[in-house]
Amino acid sequence: MSWMRDNSLNWAQKFALNVIKTGKIPRHVAFIMDGNRRYAKKLHLNASSDGHIHGFDKLAEALQWCLDIGIAEVTVYAFSIENFKRSDDEVNALLELAREKFRKFMEEKDELNKRGVCIRMIGNWKLLPLDLQKCMADVMLLTKHNNKSFLNVAIAYTSRDEITESIREIVDGVKRNELEPNDITDNLIRRCMYSDKCTDPDLLVRTSGESRLSDFLLWQASTSIVYFTKTLWPEFTFWHFLGGMIYYQRHYQKMNSVKQSMHHFSNFIADGTLPNDLQQMRQTMETETSTKVDTFSQGATEFLEKFDKRKNNYLMELSNLKI
Template identity: 55%
Template sequence: MTLALKIIKTGHVPKHVAFIMDGNRRYAEKQKKAGIEGHVEGFDKLAETLKWCRDLGIIEVTVYAFSIENFNRSEEEVSGLMELARDKLAEQGICIRVIGNLSLLSEDMRKLFAEAMIITENNDKATLNIAFSYTSRDEITHAIKDIAVGVKHADILPEDVNENLISQCLYTYKSLNPDLLIRTSGEVRLSDFLLWQISNSCVYFTNVLWPEFGIWNLLSAIFYYQKCYSDLQRIAKVQQLKPIIEHNDRTSMYINKLHHERQVMIENIYLSTVQS
């Protein structure tokens, strides 16, 4: 294993990897266990995978933990997932960012996430982005709404709207786009996950169920990324040939204002936790 890690690290290792952690329920059925036990083992697998990523030099991981569509599942399964997320979040020792529509969550879940983000925000060894109550369409919709409000209040003008501005209004504005997206369980679809951000990312599908995902599966995905790296670099060079659109002072002020408002919202939720 040590030799395999050394060999992989002689090539270009992605800095940011995203995971669609699929197959927890099918794993539980396969093992003749309760559905929630599959999710428990899935969260345990995430902790193990994060360690592998750190060993490889991957400094940022984004995981699809809970889609907005998951609210359509049974109340028992949804509440079980919420409790599991609440318990497991406290175990992480890295910088945690929760991306998603937090307004759809209960007050105690919002407080939990705000506390995790504030307490870990200065940790700089690695970053874990947890997409919770998330879909890409919802993310882009909220970005467009924020931009519309900015235009309405004359903070920005219609001609200021471009790809760069939209990117800065997404939930992921603090992150670079993923280099590699991995989906487990054999499903070959993106399930409304990071659709804006992965337009030039390497995408790797594997048949293994998420709780059975192992270090060799991760190394295989990274090796696949390395084989695709020259093509990714060629695409990046083409992108660099496009005219660079710099933010003007007006747009920069609007972006800073928006980011500040989002940070204050999280801090206020956290303060309500401390004061209660």
Template identity: 50%
Template sequence: MSWFKQTKRSFVESVCINVLKCGPIPRHVAFIMDGNRRYARKSAVSTIDGHKQGFERMTQMLEWCLDLGVDEVTVYAFAIDNFKRSDEEVNNLMDFANELFHKLLQDKDNLNETGKAIRFFGDLTLLRPDIQQLVAEVELSTQNNTQKVLNIAISYSSRHEITNALQELQTCVQNDIIKESDITESLISQFLYSNHSSEPDLLIRTSGEVRLSDFLLWQTNYSVIAFANVLWPEFTIWDLFSAIIYYQRNCSFSETAKHKHQLRLKSIEDKQTQEEWMASDDIDLDLFIANKRERLTKCLQYLENKRLNQLKSLAKSTLITTKT
């Protein structure tokens, strides 16, 4: 049950990959892996077996993405709303997750040798304690890797993520780390779970549904979105190729829109800084800007330390549990 496999591509697949790589390849691809339960009903197997088939398809997808040269992949593994499912299904999924993350942790030497980082997006406190501990160890053990990145959105909701970011920023204001006027769109982005990631260039959703289901709503503003009319366990390399071709046909417009937004955002923030300086008692603009940057640096360091300490605390609990 390996997460990262190495399978030889067929001649035709290899040719298609090389042709696609002549065009732009998305640096970051996100997946809404929908359809496991419908696949289980369609195949007359248990729901958990449908999810297991979905995991096997995910490992193949990661392999295909590596072959194409994709640097970062984000998968929607478990939404906060999924906790509303039956106790039996949730418990089975958590047991399966325990098994998978144990395997991932056992492969940490290989992950480090190949430079693969595993990150988790979501409210880890909502997970079962044993899962909390495992994901903390996995993320800590690969945190310095930069070659390839797999983000696993688990116990995740985009609205919850944005709300949490704003609450953290409010705490920084209350503790006099930053001023309320320091809060900008750019700073909010850096307080999301994805603060160390680039925004997805391509988002793929399977199962024929054409909605985002509260997934990366902030981050996918300028992403190319491809909908595949297949259940996730039936997703093939040809479906991925089709999505890449769709991306290549539309990415120019997406990149142009993103660039214009970034220029507009910088202009707005520069104007805001100028207005704040004029309304302040500071005489020197450069000093005003330097003080603001220092506040923002402390603010981001506060967040980084808090998240790192949370992971270390959970990982320590894992070691204690293991020894016991």
């Protein structure tokens, strides 16, 4: 099944879509695609593979809905590090499905580049088989210059692992005398994460009735609107998707106020200008409207340049492997 779908909405769906587009649309939506195994059991299918195949088909459909409504960036939780604890049959089936779908990206490279789709894989690559790492590197290098839309695939990922690895990278930088302790900020930690090139999600959708984040984008989703639905992922329809958009629009204004307050508070901390009077701080947060550009020290800037170069070299080495 192809990643690339054409718009197949009927007139009623198109009308509803146009109505929703008159309101605020999230720039970035993240999906926890839960319920594949329960769907397979419900239909008496092979729970180790068939449910996940149906889940991929739904993902391709959902990506087209996102494009139709104007969402520029999508992140999907494809494979958690915790999934390695499942049976060997299921883990092997999931990894083989990933190989198949990433190879499909390469087959559809002309269409991907035509549509300007940039694909990024985020996660702990060293936990994956080398041939799968090569497939991922090939896809990322193929699409890295595209900038019309972005698909982030979280594979061998948990948020705790991402934060831990970011801090470990920074600690190593201090040991190499590339960083000073004063260079370490929350933004530097963010820049050393697997998802450093991704924006924070505006809306996070979880299917299947579970009301938890399962260690997914915990840092990035601090101000995301979270939409839980009882629908199993393979049964997620266009109308469920629009339900998520309506939920986002209902809560956008309140969450945006929270986001602005957090931004201003971070600026106070970074500048060392935190007012002693809480009322003064509150008034400043309410009246300040300018957006501060994040800056790094010269040492931190050079450290990040080396960090980006190492990551790019790693992709090139994987892509050049003969497997």
